[in-house]
Amino acid sequence: MSAPSTGGASRDGYGSALLKLAEDPRVVVLEADLGKSTKSCLFRAEYPERTVSMGIAEQNMMLVSAGMASSGKIPFASTFAIFTERAFEQVRNGIARPGLIVHICGSHGGIHTGTDGSSAQSIEDLAIYRTIPNMTVMHPCDDLSAEELTLQLLNHNMPSYTRTARNKVPRIYDEESVKKIKIGEGNIIEDGNDVAIIACGVMVNEAKIAASKLANNGINACVVDMHTIKPLDGKLINKLAEQCGCIVTVEDHSIIGGLGGSVAEYLSRNKPTPLEMVGVNDRFGESGDTTELMSHLNINSDAIVNATNAVIKRK
């Protein structure tokens, strides 16, 4: 087992949450030969009798989880985000349709994963899981919030998909502020009135950087951590639209169907508001260093500044 990384990688928060959840004897962990990467290895080391190794067989893992959920267990099943997608129909038909409460964690989501290249860079996971009825979809921004949201899943009454990221990013929360977050409620990180930047995952940090660049130009941005993509916090989006009059969404994910898509759907039906989306623009990723790739794919703080300048003109 590799040493757990310290600091702000959301996968670390998932791993430490599993250890805390172990107190509940119903909690079981399933892994598909990527426990060292997803950090379920921490649970496996302490509770081997409650860890089920499935080998490299994701479809089987999803239905084994469903069977265990039907027998009174609370399964947490994890692998790379991209490989959960291989078992999409199993999640749809085997877990969500009968309403079995299985919590899936897809780590190494997004192009942030970097040099592994496009086969490992899931940029559509949030979109596909969001289409499943009664499925909660989350993408926390740092280790502390990933831990807190994972802990809250213990009493969650529907199946869920949580995307975590491989790399460390500066923490958005501290031990105190993270206690306020709740599944299904977006969280204002920095308040402002000129534009609302709604971000998720590793892009919350980029949104903060963009906000400080914008502040130098006299633009006050409101930065929001929308860690829950579904159910979407429509109440907050409504308030942000009123307060700021324009919105930028930011995600390490395709602009189709993820956070940007969700916010666009909400706004167009409830409160038409100028919107720009920062995300992967309908293409696959490629190998590269994370920072290089974010620049190459136009999903960094500069891209957020440009999108903000564009959307403010449309107010």
Added chain:
Amino acid sequence: MEMARKCRIDIVEMVHKAGAGHPGGSLSAIDLIVGLYGTGFRFKLDEPNWDDRDRFIMSKGHASPAVYSMLHNLGIISKNDIDGFRSLGSVCQGHVDMKWTNGVDFSAGSLGMGLSFGLGCAIAARMDNSRRNIWVMIGDGETQEGQIWEAAMAADFHKTGNLNVIIDRNRIQNDDFMEVQMEIGDIGKKFESFGWKIIEIDGHNMNEITKAIDLATNDLERPCAIVAHTVKGKGVSFMENNPSFHGKAPNDDELRLALEELS
């Protein structure tokens, strides 16, 4: 065999009334299901969702009429329930669904998933030190799904002796005979090579069925696969071994003929 005969009548009537459904694979499977419920399968008639019941996971979920007819003849669901088969709001959905029907342990319909689900139930039972036995029924065509073999491998690795599968070896799948579509060959040998204990039987011989179920129930060392050689459409002459009755309802005349043969 009286119970199986009554179930066969329910099956053809249900599918005829709905104007749709899968009589062939229901009729091939029904003797096995009747045999299972009659041979030490632990459940409570008045408490179908009892936590510590044995599980019956019908993975070939299109053969739902077979399951519904069994539950009806056990008194767990009503005549009215089975009369509603496939209609809006009915507890008898097109494919078996644990969310809709008392006594159903799995939501099937997409082939290849039930063995994995059963494996999950078996691992959970062992964690709970429960004596629950887990029974999964799959079709022979269903073994073309790769996930079946993922589950077969994992059941051996996890030594789930409380998991048993019954394979309805009727040799016909949706479009045609398996030998035309994708013949799997010696299924028993394949499961055996994955570490399973194999029992081959005539899937319409009640004596062989109950013996095999007893044997599998009492073997807690290894997962067991009962390869049950069956005839698709068994009991209705014009449906027997006839691929066109995989997923087709009998018309009025065909129903009358079928009922004559079954009475």
